[in-house]
Amino acid sequence: MPQHLIAIKDITADALNHIIDRSIEIKKNPAPWHDSLKGRTLAMIFQKTSTRTRFSFEVGMTQLGGHAIFAQTQHTQMGIADIADEGKVISRYADLIMARMRYNADLVAMASGSEVPVINGCDEKYHPAQALADLMTVKEKLSRTEDVKIVYLGIANNVSNSLSMASIYAGARFTLCVPEFDPAAVDEEQLAILRASDRYEETADPIEAVKNADVVYTDTWINMEFFSDPAFADEKERRLKTFMPYQINEDLLKHSGQETLVMHCLPAHKGYEFNETVMYHPNSVVFDQAENRLHAQKGLMLWLLGKI
Numbered sequence: 625m626p627q628h629l630i631a632i633k634d635i636t637a638d639a640l641n642h643i644i645d646r647s648i649e650i651k652k653n654p655a656p657w658h659d660s661l662k663g664r665t666l667a668m669i670f671q672k673t674s675t676r677t678r679f680s681f682e683v684g685m686t687q688l689g690g691h692a693i694f695a696q697t698q699h700t701q702m703g704i705a706d707i708a709d710e711g712k713v714i715s716r717y718a719d720l721i722m723a724r725m726r727y728n729a730d731l732v733a734m735a736s737g738s739e740v741p742v743i744n745g746c747d748e749k750y751h752p753a754q755a756l757a758d759l760m761t762v763k764e765k766l767s768r769t770e771d772v773k774i775v776y777l778g779i780a781n782n783v784s785n786s787l788s789m790a791s792i793y794a795g796a797r798f799t800l801c802v803p804e805f806d807p808a809a810v811d812e813e814q815l816a817i818l819r820a821s822d823r824y825e826e827t828a829d830p831i832e833a834v835k836n837a838d839v840v841y842t843d844t845w846i847n848m849e850f851f852s853d854p855a856f857a858d859e860k861e862r863r864l865k866t867f868m869p870y871q872i873n874e875d876l877l878k879h880s881g882q883e884t885l886v887m888h889c890l891p892a893h894k895g896y897e898f899n900e901t902v903m904y905h906p907n908s909v910v911f912d913q914a915e916n917r918l919h920a921q922k923g924l925m926l927w928l929l930g931k932i
């Protein structure tokens with residue numbers, strides 16, 4: 625079976641740290657890698673919308689000398705065919721598959737059929753490619769990940785699932801500061817691993833949590849597929865009230881260190897998990913973080929294809 629990346633726990637800590645270190649090197653010195661994936665194809669399959677994931681994977685493949693094909697599931701036969709069979713067929717054409725599916729179960733099915741590595745481009749449970757870029761950004765900015773205190777505020781979700789596991793793999797300390805878990809994202813097996821680590825903690829108190837934080841991180845309280853859905857309007861309203869104390873804003877940053885980095889996977893919802901201005905705070909690294917999606921994914925694709 626090929627090596628897939630559906631969740632961070634699919635790879636080892638050594639592999640994660642290797643990909644991050646090599647991605648930083650490749651970012652600094654990209655020229656030797658220009659033809660490294662010449663003749664190779666990445667199939668990109670999207671059931672949900674995207675800006676960063678779509679552009680960064682496609683540009684990454686171009687910069688490595690390969691080619692990427694973009695397809696939305698509604699323009700494929702995935703709605704009427706067995707998804708494992710469709711994954712197998714695509715893997716007979718492409719060298720890598722990256723898919724953003726609504727349900728993890730569909731991604732797992734696709735990977736079960738695929739004869740080439742499948743990368744999770746964000747489902748309801750995980751966003752591992754994001755976490756690689758996040759830890760890469762931390763390492764670039766702080767020159768280390770070891771013992772760095774990363775505090776995630778908001779809702780426990782796909783992004784925090786991948787970030788927490790990647791943080792522990794990278795030797796960081798991780799604080800999950802949430803009043804609630806997204807029920808669709810709960811991974812009991814991973815939670816048991818995290819809760820057994822003395823570098824992982826959970827709290828519901830944001831002011832206590834951000835003390836001595838090296839990084840404060842947040843994500844949307846409402847995932848993309850629900851954000852504008854009228855059927856989700858009441859729950860959106862409820863979440864707005866529940867999660868507002870966990871908003872990252874300048875007042876909360878007064879309780880963290882002067883140097884605390886502000887991170888967000890984007891897209892940000894200003895007035896929700898970020899206030900209107902904190903995205904542009906001097907400590908915000910969100911745009912470098914978004915750029916690093918490109919570099920980390922180049923590292924990931926090279927690793928999955930045995931080039932690094």
Ligand code: CP
Pocket residue numbers: 673674675676677678746754889890891
């Ligand atoms: N962070 C992220 O995955 O962004 P997109 O939804 O725009 O791809």
Ligand code: NVA
Pocket residue numbers: 746747751781782783843844846847848849889890891
């Ligand atoms: N939790 C967010 C991540 C966006 C990249 C979502 O699923 O919409």
